[in-house]
Amino acid sequence: MHVKAEPADGDLVALTLRGNTEAFATLVERYDRAVYHLAYRTLHDVEEARDATQEAFFKAFRSLRTFRQGSKFSTWIFAITYHACCDRLNRRKHYASEELPDRADAAPGPEARVIALDEASRLRAAIDSLPEKYRTVVTLFHLQGKQYEEIATVLGLPMGTVKTHLFRAKEQLRRLLSGTEVTES
Numbered sequence: 001m002h003v004k005a006e007p008a009d010g011d012l013v014a015l016t017l018r019g020n021t022e023a024f025a026t027l028v029e030r031y032d033r034a035v036y037h038l039a040y041r042t043l044h045d046v047e048e049a050r051d052a053t054q055e056a057f058f059k060a061f062r063s064l065r066t067f068r069q070g071s072k073f074s075t076w077i078f079a080i081t082y083h084a085c086c087d088r089l090n091r092r093k094h095y096a097s098e099e100l101p102d103r104a105d106a107a108p109g110p111e112a113r114v115i116a117l118d119e120a121s122r123l124r125a126a127i128d129s130l131p132e133k134y135r136t137v138v139t140l141f142h143l144q145g146k147q148y149e150e151i152a153t154v155l156g157l158p159m160g161t162v163k164t165h166l167f168r169a170k171e172q173l174r175r176l177l178s179g180t181e182v183t184e185s
Helices: 009-017 021-043 046-062 073-096 110-115 119-129 132-143 148-155 159-178
Strands: none
Touching: 009 021, 009 073, 021 046, 021 073, 021 132, 046 073, 073 132, 073 148, 119 132, 119 159, 132 148, 132 159, 148 159
16 A cells, blocks of 8 residues: 655645645645644734734745745744734734733633643643743744754744743743742743
């Protein structure tokens, strides 16, 4: 029995550039969930994450000619997604300074801790309460399985900064999950 191999990302990019839009649809299918996950973890809002995901793929399609063959498509699309999310966060801060916030502090209270007894829920809540810079690094490293170099490329940060953010995020998660007081770094 012969199983047909999936086309490589670079081949799909090349096919798309030659006019095969189905090839780009395959890339979207391949990365849609991971891109949405990154957007949601960054923005904490389902609708904004959906919009940011759609925006990221639209921007990627529009600027596909700038994709360097030999590079990883996943790194490139995550960088586009991260920048789209940063733009949205900046707009959110701008609007928040003009009006009341549309939701209260997302830090979990005692009732949320009781409801979230299982470990997965507690960990998700702890990750969600991290500052955005740490939450993004944790999401890319632990949930997306990206290496330091790729995270540095996606976020436009020096590798040392990525390692520091990841270390501090882990320390905060450890304290959050053990119930110890957390001070922002």
